[in-house]
Amino acid sequence: MPNPIRIQFVCLGNICRSPLAKAVFRDKVKDAGLEEHFEIVSSGTSNYHIGDQADRRMRQTAERNGHSLEAHRASQFQAEDLESFDHIFVMDKSNLNDVLHLDENDEYGGKVRLFREFDPDPDDYQVPDPYHGGREGFENVYDIVNRTSDALLHRLVEEHGLAEHVE
Ligand code: 4NP
Numbered sequence: 001m002p003n004p005i006r007i008q009f010v011c012l013g014n015i016c017r018s019p020l021a022k023a024v025f026r027d028k029v030k031d032a033g034l035e036e037h038f039e040i041v042s043s044g045t046s047n048y049h050i051g052d053q054a055d056r057r058m059r060q061t062a063e064r065n066g067h068s069l070e071a072h073r074a075s076q077f078q079a080e081d082l083e084s085f086d087h088i089f090v091m092d093k094s095n096l097n098d099v100l101h102l103d104e105n106d107e108y109g110g111k112v113r114l115f116r117e118f119d120p121d122p123d124d125y126q127v128p129d130p131y132h133g134g135r136e137g138f139e140n141v142y143d144i145v146n147r148t149s150d151a152l153l154h155r156l157v158e159e160h161g162l163a164e165h166v167e
Pocket of ligand 1: 048129
């Protein structure tokens with residue numbers, strides 16, 4: 001496989017929402033037999049949690065739903081990622097502003113989109129930050145990420161002509 005499609009999911013801390021999106025989307029890609037066609041990572045716009053494991057509550061939520069975040073370590077989004085990734089999916093509008101702020105010459109805006117643009121039931125197009133809330137907030141994030149990842153994979157398979165490779 002020559003050039004995998006490079007995808008980065010972005011939130012604020014890279015310990016809750018984007019690590020979950022990475023794991024869930026990766027597992028769906030794997031289930032579709034498309035692993036070699038994608039490179040999937042995540043990051044945060046802040047430096048708050050660099051090197052940290054995913055939030056314990058999010059690890060538990062992922063585990064309950066059949067996904068593992070155990071290998072995740074938080075990292076920070078870098079301006080160079082705007083050039084080297086094909087698609088950058090951000091969790092909320094604040095992440096969108098922060099990422100676009102790094103695009104000094106306004107070259108890469110077309111690659112940066114709100115993840116929930118693909119959600120069939122998008123509400124306000126943002127994945128709510130669960131960090132300061134309770135367990136329902138984490139389960140709500142899981143439901144959003146799960147259905148949006150299905151729709152997103154479907155769209156990328158079409159956009160990149162991968163339908164014939166789906167198992
Ligand atoms: P995330 O959640 O952006 O989904 O990883 C957060 C994690 C940590 C903080 C904020 C949001 N924080 O302020 O430390």
